[in-house]
Amino acid sequence: MSALREWIDRRFPLMEFIEKHITKYPTPKNLNLWWNFGSLAGVFLMVQIITGIWLTMYYKPDTKLAFDSIQHIMRDVNYGWLIRYLHAIGPTGFFFAVYMHMARALYYGSYKSPRELIWWIGLAIYLSLMAQTFMGYLLPWGQMSYWGATVITDLFSAIPFVGSDLVVWLRGDFAVGDPTLGRFFSLHTTLMPIGIIGGLVAMHLTALHRVGSNNPAGIELDKKGPAAIPFAPYYITKDLLFISLILTLYLYVVFFQPDIFLEPINSEPANSLVTPIDIVPEWYFLPFYAILRSIPQKLGGVVAMFAAIFILAFLPYLDRSPVRSSRYRPVKKVLTWLFFLNILILGYLGMQPPGTMLLIGRAATSYYFIYFILLPLIPAFEKVKPLPREEEI
Ligand code: HEM
Numbered sequence: 001m002s003a004l005r006e007w008i009d010r011r012f013p014l015m016e017f018i019e020k021h022i023t024k025y026p027t028p029k030n031l032n033l034w035w036n037f038g039s040l041a042g043v044f045l046m047v048q049i050i051t052g053i054w055l056t057m058y059y060k061p062d063t064k065l066a067f068d069s070i071q072h073i074m075r076d077v078n079y080g081w082l083i084r085y086l087h088a089i090g091p092t093g094f095f096f097a098v099y100m101h102m103a104r105a106l107y108y109g110s111y112k113s114p115r116e117l118i119w120w121i122g123l124a125i126y127l128s129l130m131a132q133t134f135m136g137y138l139l140p141w142g143q144m145s146y147w148g149a150t151v152i153t154d155l156f157s158a159i160p161f162v163g164s165d166l167v168v169w170l171r172g173d174f175a176v177g178d179p180t181l182g183r184f185f186s187l188h189t190t191l192m193p194i195g196i197i198g199g200l201v202a203m204h205l206t207a208l209h210r211v212g213s214n215n216p217a218g219i220e221l222d223k224k225g226p227a228a229i230p231f232a233p234y235y236i237t238k239d240l241l242f243i244s245l246i247l248t249l250y251l252y253v254v255f256f257q258p259d260i261f262l263e264p265i266n267s268e269p270a271n272s273l274v275t276p277i278d279i280v281p282e283w284y285f286l287p288f289y290a291i292l293r294s295i296p297q298k299l300g301g302v303v304a305m306f307a308a309i310f311i312l313a314f315l316p317y318l319d320r321s322p323v324r325s326s327r328y329r330p331v332k333k334v335l336t337w338l339f340f341l342n343i344l345i346l347g348y349l350g351m352q353p354p355g356t357m358l359l360i361g362r363a364a365t366s367y368y369f370i371y372f373i374l375l376p377l378i379p380a381f382e383k384v385k386p387l388p389r390e391e392e393i
Pocket of ligand 1: 034035036037038039041042043045098101102105108110111115118119121122123124125126201204208212213214215
């Protein structure tokens with residue numbers, strides 16, 4: 001074994017890489033469960049890519065064949081139902097992991113210097129993930145696939161002057177149809193997973209390994225000091241335990257409750273002449289859908305929805321406190337928990353029929369943005385708690 005290792009090492013820096021990034025990679029010893037969600041997101045990315053490769057072997061990207069090819073996968077292909085359910089329910093696990101991962105960064109101030117680039121690359125991953133899921137949702141060519149794609153592409157028609165031309169350009173036709181299915185299939189299976197999502201994750205981790213992880217105390221730790229432990233075996237074991245627990249839950253849903261995260265109307269083939277009564281997005285888009293609907297003017301709604309995502313990019317500059325972790329920031333701590341609660345409220349409102357609870361929707365949308373307005377003002381009056389020293393964590 002060691003002869004093989006030496007043979008490879010003389011030709012390729014494999015051991016050097018493993019030592020630098022795994023067995024000798026210094027990590028803070030106080031990382032809590034919130035630091036497990038990054039690896040969990042990586043596992044879901046792998047699950048989606050592997051099951052996606054298998055689905056592509058049988059799926060037919062043609063409006064006349066797509067719906068039936070999914071039925072064929074579910075009924076005739078050996079274990080096709082398993083591969084399809086794993087792939088269709090995977091995004092629920094993936095978005096759960098990514099939202100927890102982002103909430104952790106928000107709470108512990110991980111977006112602050114010197115980790116701005118990790119945060120921005122993360123946001124690019126998040127945007128690509130949303131686009132990737134949206135395009136994948138069209139592929140089964142069910143009723144919700146068709147009408148979801150119609151509604152979302154139609155949002156671009158709100159852009160002044162170029163809007164309606166842009167919608168035709170995006171769809172490749174006047175309505176969602178064969179050209180739309182073809183381009184969504186191509187992007188969903190090639191450029192997005194490998195190039196954008198895969199490439200961005202590699203950049204995300206490269207940036208992370210340049211500066212090292214933040215930690216719950218939010219203080220910068222010496223990589224050779226008493227608070228540093230190697231990633232392997234400590235965090236590999238912790239990550240694996242956590243990943244096994246979440247994968248157990250995921251497999252429970254896949255095997256016993258696959259329908260809870262799938263839309264029943266999508267079991268009917270797409271029909272451009274029958275609009276479903278309610279067109280509701282998947283749970284992970286609901287808060288943004290609620291923001292879109294809380295503004296009574298189409299362009300205003302679209303701008304607010306995109307602003308809600310892009311404002312996250314300004315966090316490293318909006319939050320001006322020298323203290324990272326909310327543990328030691330009583331005001332930011334309360335406002336951030338309210339922000340999380342507010343997102344849950346927006347998600348709930350996104351599920352309601354249009355026109356209901358409008359006032360609550362507007363209040364929740366306002367708080368979403370008020371949070372970012374308050375952030376730069378907090379340090380002026382917040383009394384931060386004393387930070388621990390490196391030896392105390
Ligand atoms: C495919 C999706 C993603 C994968 C596989 C991924 C992977 C990881 C991993 C493995 C870590 C180190 C462990 C950890 O801190 O949990 C990490 C750290 C980080 N990620 Fe992600 N990530 C993803 C998406 C995102 C998104 C969407 C954001 C934010 C918009 C983000 C922001 C961060 C930040 C700020 C850190 C540093 C955290 C710290 O050191 O405290 N990531 N990521």
